[in-house]
Amino acid sequence: MSRYRYGAYHDGPDPLAPPFDVRDALDEVGDAVLDGARPDEALRDLLRRGLPGVRDRRGLDDMLRQVRERRRELRERGRLDGTLEQARALLDTAIGQERAELFPDPSDDARLREAELDTLPGDTAQAVRRLSDYRWRSDAARRTFEQLKDLLRREVLDAQFQGMKQALQSQDPGAMDRVKDMMAALNQMLEQDARGEHTPDDFDRFMGDYGDFFPERPRNLEELVDSLARRAAAMDRLLASLSPEQREELAGLMDQMMQDAGLAMEMSRLNDALRARRPDLGWGQPEQMTGDEPLGVGDATTALAELADLADLESALGQDYPGARLDDIDEDAVRRALGRQAVDDLAALRRIEAELERQGYLQRTKGKLELTPKAVRRLGETALRRVFSRLTEGRRGDHDQRDAGQAGELTGSSRAWRFGDEQPLDVVRTVGNAIRRNAMENAGAGTTGVRLGVDDFEVHETERRTAAAVCLLVDLSYSMVLRGTWAAAKQTTLALHTLVTSKFPQDAIQIIGFSNYARTLHPTEMAGLDWDMVQGTNLHHALMIAGRHLDRHPDFEPIVLVVTDGEPTAHLRPDGRSLFDYPPSAETLVLTLAEVDKMTRRGAALNFFMLADDPRLVSFVEEVAQRNGGRVFAPDAGRLGEYVVSDYLRVRRGRR
Incomplete structure (x- = not known):
């Protein structure tokens, strides 16, 4: 005899699994359609509300409310001029320490230095540029000024590369050289991709050398470009959100720090490439931040990048544009903003929409969503079930007996089955007919088993109902x-x-x-x-x-x-x-x-x-x-x- 082994089915969905239960969803859509709504409107309203009875799955409106609440929290998180405020404080501290060192000295050199400090411009960027070649007399002032430059260097790089601030925390003098090498390699890779010469191996080698600069761990070049472009656009929006004086001052500081670090050219090449690849990210659009806490450039850029993501997610969740589908909603954006549970809720809503079409309840005809005859039959069954549940006389009669015959009371006799008969099958007579026929056909053949044929079937006779x-x-x-x-x-x-x-x-x-x-x-x-x-x-x-x-x-x-x-x-x-x-x-x-x-x-x-x-x-x-x-x-x-x-x-x- 043949041996059989059974195990889990791995070749796609389980063919024996029960179909996904969309009956409650269909009833909700059907009620709205019967009340005068179009099927597409009814489905959209269902997806917005969610299905409270199905594992308490949230709808799009609940997710939208959470996104708007998160945007409000981010706007109230702090101010965008935190780095400028911190830079001014460090600059004033360094100048004060230098003046304290010069004041006791009666020499002309001390007076000339004081005069130079007196003529420093009020713009922090220009003052830092003037002091870049100044020979400090005070060691404390020199250390404070170096702290200022290090702050600006780390903040500017962190604005472009999330997590760069942490990577530059060490005092290793080779850290900046490694940043220069990374940016040169990144720009080279982007140029190769623009010429069609980039390969996945190139990206793998790049991440192997510089992956610690990218804590989000992109899986390919497109994901890396998307991450960098979102932050670059956020930095651009940060500058647009400042007053003209603040914008000029911060841009000057950033430019000065990039030149001092030898990164100005590479940074300019990178920003140009990112703008060309992702012009849709709202470059230069201002964003209001209303909090009291001053934010550094890196933190402010992170907040603005998240605000931009939330704005896009809010638009997708709103589904208020022509041809809107749940597939338009970015699952990664939902995960970042609302967590894993929201991703599961979105997947459940997507499955409801897909299963209603796959199981034949909804169909699209020339882009228009319509109920199918199968759906209408289901709505009729639901309406009838609701009627019976309210009948005060109880469940007498045969109207709710799902296993009863359809053609009247049994008479006690049976007859041969004919095509179209709805009478219940007489199992005993049917099997008996098959046994007798098989016994005659297989006489002397030595074969066993019973095979049913069409002529073997008999049905119970029932009383005829008056039509x-x-x-x-x-x-x-x-x-x-x-x-x-x-x-x-x-x-x-x-x-x-x-x-x-x-x-x-x-x-x-x-x-x-x-x-x-x-x-x-x-x-x-x-x-x-x-x-x-x-x-x-x-x-x-x-x-x-x-x-x-x-x-x-x-x-x-x-x-x-x-x-x-x-x-x-x-x-x-x-x-x-x-x-x-x-x-x-x-x-x-x-x-x-x-x-x-x-x-x-x-x-x-x-x-x-x-x-x-x-x-x-x-x-x-x-x-x-x-x-x-x-x-x-x-x-x-x-x-x-x-x-x-x-x-x-x-x-x-x-x-x-």
């Missing part, structure tokens, strides 16, 4: 929207259609919508149907269409249900055109009641479900009830489905 011709007439006029009954009417329609087609498949149901004209509606059309912004409640035309449906099924029991919030105000003229008149004209009422009398002669009782208490409507339906013998209901909109389905079941149970 019914069901007509549901639904008012589509604009007043249904004004009264807030539009969604309830559509949900009721889907619930009744699902009940008839699933539990009473032998019945013939027709949905008829009417406003100034009447027309037959398919359930798929009904789900996304908009109301008719026209004048007229043409019940006359709707009853004519319903009458033709009953005439096509003369042997069926007639069931006619009418959902409306107004009396007839329109009728069809002999030329086929609709005539509207309000208050209703005598001709409209006469023609409509004539169709009611035809229904009475067909044996069809008209059951009215009034969604308003208008005196004219009440008077009209009472007249119809007297002439036809039908019943009148006045349910709240929230209980409309319960009333309609209950009435159908009451009539249906009495006509088996």
Whole structure:
């Protein structure tokens, strides 16, 4: 015998795993669509709200709120002129220490030095440039000035390369030489890439030599360029956010330090290359910082770079631009700003959107999102389930028995299966037939086993149910929207259609919508149907269409249900055109009641479900009830489905 080994499936998704559960999401979208929203609007609103019942997954609005709160915190973190303030303080300290050294000295050289210090410009950058060649008499002043230059050097480099400040903390004199080598190698690599000569090995060698300068550990050149460009653009925005005097002063200090360090040319080459590669990063756009704590150039650049990331993330999470998709949201930006949990929440939202399409509930036709027939069936099942959950008479009858037969009570006998049969399978007779046939066919062959054939199958016979011709007439006029009954009417329609087609498949149901004209509606059309912004409640035309449906099924029991919030105000003229008149004209009422009398002669009782208490409507339906013998209901909109389905079941149970 063959041996089999079983283990985990590694060739893609588990083919036996249950499908991702999107039923709650579909019900949320469906409710919004039934209430008048477009499918794309309903899906967008769902993704913005999230699904609280599904592992408390946050929606886009909650993430957006967190991003805005983080932006506010960053703006209140500090001021952008911290490095200038610190540089001025160190410069003043050095000058004061030098003056203290010169004051006791009566020599002319001391007086000349004091005069030189007196004529120093008020601009810190120009003062530092003048003092770069000054021969300090005070050792303390010399050390303070060196501390100033070291501060500027580290802050400027940290503004360009995050983490550079830490790399230069050591007193190794070769540290700056290594920075020069790194920048030269980086510029060379960017130039090679621009010529199409760069390879992944070049990047790996570069990171092997200088990876400690880049704590974010980029995986390729594009990630490195993106990181450097974001910081360079942030530094540019920092300068744009300062006053003109502060901007000139800080730019002068930075330029002086780069020249002193021998990095001015390499830094200029790098910034030009980054601007050319990423011109979309908002270079030169000012950003307001309102905090009290002074920030160094490096810290301020980090804050501005994060603010820029948050601004882009806020735009993506807002999804307020044409063609917005969840795929537009940068997962890395979400992780940096909101943490790992937010990434998982975003992945769950993306999966809902993708699974609704993959599982066939939503489809895109010419860029337009639409509900599929499968989705409409699901909405009908949900609407029916909600109706049954509210029925006060309990769960009697077969309408909620999912495992029961569909064609009536069992008679105790069975017959051969025919294509299209819905009766339950007679397993004992089916297997018995197969055993007898196999025994005859395999006699003397020595083979074992039983194989089922089509001719072996038998089904239990059931009592035949009397079929019914069901007509549901639904008012589509604009007043249904004004009264807030539009969604309830559509949900009721889907619930009744699902009940008839699933539990009473032998019945013939027709949905008829009417406003100034009447027309037959398919359930798929009904789900996304908009109301008719026209004048007229043409019940006359709707009853004519319903009458033709009953005439096509003369042997069926007639069931006619009418959902409306107004009396007839329109009728069809002999030329086929609709005539509207309000208050209703005598001709409209006469023609409509004539169709009611035809229904009475067909044996069809008209059951009215009034969604308003208008005196004219009440008077009209009472007249119809007297002439036809039908019943009148006045349910709240929230209980409309319960009333309609209950009435159908009451009539249906009495006509088996």
